[in-house]
Amino acid sequence: MGSLKRYQHYIGGEWVDPASGEWIESSNPYSGQPWAEFPRGNQADADRAVEAAYNAFTSGDWPSIGPTARGALMRKLGDLIATNAQELAKIEVQDNGKLIAEMGAQLGYVPQWYYYYGGLADKIEGAVLPIDKPDTFNYTLHEPLGVCVAITPWNSPLLITAWKLAPALAAGNTVVLKPSEFTSASAFEFVKLVEEAGFPPGVVNVVSGYGKEIGEALVSHDKVAKVSFTGGTMSGTRVNENAASGLKKVSLELGGKSPNIVFDDCEMDNAVKGVISGIFAATGQTCIAGSRLLVQESIHDEFVDKLVAFAKTAQIGDPMSLDTQVGPVTTPPQYEKILSYFDVAKEDGAECVLGGGKPDDPALGGGWFVQPTIYTGVSNSMRIAQEEIFGPVLSVIPFKDDNHAVEIANDVVYGLASGLWTQSIRRAIGISKLIQAGTVWVNTYRAVSFVSPFGGYKRSGLGKESGQQAIKDYMQTKSVWISTATEVPNPFVIR
Ligand code: NAD
Numbered sequence: 001m002g003s004l005k006r007y008q009h010y011i012g013g014e015w016v017d018p019a020s021g022e023w024i025e026s027s028n029p030y031s032g033q034p035w036a037e038f039p040r041g042n043q044a045d046a047d048r049a050v051e052a053a054y055n056a057f058t059s060g061d062w063p064s065i066g067p068t069a070r071g072a073l074m075r076k077l078g079d080l081i082a083t084n085a086q087e088l089a090k091i092e093v094q095d096n097g098k099l100i101a102e103m104g105a106q107l108g109y110v111p112q113w114y115y116y117y118g119g120l121a122d123k124i125e126g127a128v129l130p131i132d133k134p135d136t137f138n139y140t141l142h143e144p145l146g147v148c149v150a151i152t153p154w155n156s157p158l159l160i161t162a163w164k165l166a167p168a169l170a171a172g173n174t175v176v177l178k179p180s181e182f183t184s185a186s187a188f189e190f191v192k193l194v195e196e197a198g199f200p201p202g203v204v205n206v207v208s209g210y211g212k213e214i215g216e217a218l219v220s221h222d223k224v225a226k227v228s229f230t231g232g233t234m235s236g237t238r239v240n241e242n243a244a245s246g247l248k249k250v251s252l253e254l255g256g257k258s259p260n261i262v263f264d265d266c267e268m269d270n271a272v273k274g275v276i277s278g279i280f281a282a283t284g285q286t287c288i289a290g291s292r293l294l295v296q297e298s299i300h301d302e303f304v305d306k307l308v309a310f311a312k313t314a315q316i317g318d319p320m321s322l323d324t325q326v327g328p329v330t331t332p333p334q335y336e337k338i339l340s341y342f343d344v345a346k347e348d349g350a351e352c353v354l355g356g357g358k359p360d361d362p363a364l365g366g367g368w369f370v371q372p373t374i375y376t377g378v379s380n381s382m383r384i385a386q387e388e389i390f391g392p393v394l395s396v397i398p399f400k401d402d403n404h405a406v407e408i409a410n411d412v413v414y415g416l417a418s419g420l421w422t423q424s425i426r427r428a429i430g431i432s433k434l435i436q437a438g439t440v441w442v443n444t445y446r447a448v449s450f451v452s453p454f455g456g457y458k459r460s461g462l463g464k465e466s467g468q469q470a471i472k473d474y475m476q477t478k479s480v481w482i483s484t485a486t487e488v489p490n491p492f493v494i495r
Helices: 043-058 067-083 085-096 100-109 111-123 157-170 185-197 211-220 233-244 268-279 297-312 332-348 402-410 425-434
Strands: 009-011 014-016 023-027 034-039 136-144 147-151 174-178 204-206 224-230 249-253 259-262 292-296 351-354 373-376 393-399 419-421 475-483
Touching (some): 034 085, 034 185, 043 147, 043 174, 043 204, 067 085, 100 111, 100 157, 111 157, 157 185, 157 224, 174 211, 211 224, 211 233, 259 268, 268 297, 268 393, 292 297, 292 402, 297 351, 297 373, 297 393, 332 351, 332 393, 393 402, 402 425, 419 425
Parallel strands (some): 147 174, 259 292, 259 419, 292 393
Antiparallel strands (some): 009 204, 136 475, 351 373
């Protein structure tokens, strides 16, 4: 116990113990051994953090730091993240078990969100409106909302944090960040850089704990103006319900069951790589996992053979090693969930052509590993085709023609992402329009950028992150009316 790294909440610029006096153990998914402890936050901690954020929004230095100076602070923060990217990546790997190769690249890219929104901070312009009233001057102001709560999942902690914090801060808000109870370490390390960059105390606060405890307390707090949530669809629905009673603004990035659609005119070797990257990269633990492979009947057998042959070469192992391609599952409940779907697939009558269990390599020790798994003979009504597994488990579903592909692709409650593999521009443009998903990748997969809006259709979410619009979602518009008339006219008539 004594050797575990113990973190504290960061509230109002101070490191403080949780009111409960309790901590949550976090284990390294590769070894299965505990390595850190996070504060178990509750209502009292939520109150304290929101008060600190509210005070920083209404008093002190932050309200008088103009947008240009905010942009400069954000660029400094981006630089500090860039300098510390490898260290932050190592902490994330230790906490969530994803590959150092992936997390290193991710953390190297995260500064871009702070640069981009830092640049936008002083480019949000109001307007003087050509108002239709005599002797009247009318203009608009775009103002921050106030205290924003950012809640993140365990799979890409600091990337998803950047998607929320960068527009929120650029817009002039203050933030309470609650990372996942499984992977809070990197958020606590990151906030040290926020302090070093020179953000005033209380502008960014970090608290940890369970969703049902401190998460709900934050979402329900009267002084919170907006909740930006990334996580599972069930939790997101609950967040939406709790936020609704206070009429808070909400953005939700939720789960997915994304179709990766391979047409008979694809470049087959590229499509194989695209399907692999969609489902086995990050051990399938991404919201955008291409977990349904829709493949045209005429090439089905040849494609599946190539896919299985390629997938068999995947190196499973230590996520800290640069050679590893598939690492462990991040959390014990997630590990159990994936294993349970192997039984579901059997009951559904799907045919397992790869994996379907735990690897038997003793070198993998106490880690939470599952085999990269492929099922064929899947119909779209099976549970493995409809439910988000969040692991390296692929369901292969054959289709006849374009209409059939679109029908299957859209026959699911989710709508986060999709992939198309085709050489035909007619197909690429036509089918992109018909797919009910917030992202369509054509002849690529898993590409994201600060420039391009990201978010789900249907039950995959509400609102968008990244891109210029996202900063407006952290702002509200005020209309200011000034009369230049020398006399107030009849007070009983609307103007
Ligand atoms: P989760 O929903 O269990 O938890 C996410 C976060 O929400 C955690 O910080 C948790 O403590 C908190 N939380 C849970 N219930 C809450 C509640 N009632 N009120 C307030 N906070 C609550 O999700 P997870 O298991 O950490 O992450 C996996 C899920 O996240 C998957 O469904 C995945 O698809 C989704 N995800 C979506 C995106 C996206 O951008 N669309 C990105 C990554 C992950």
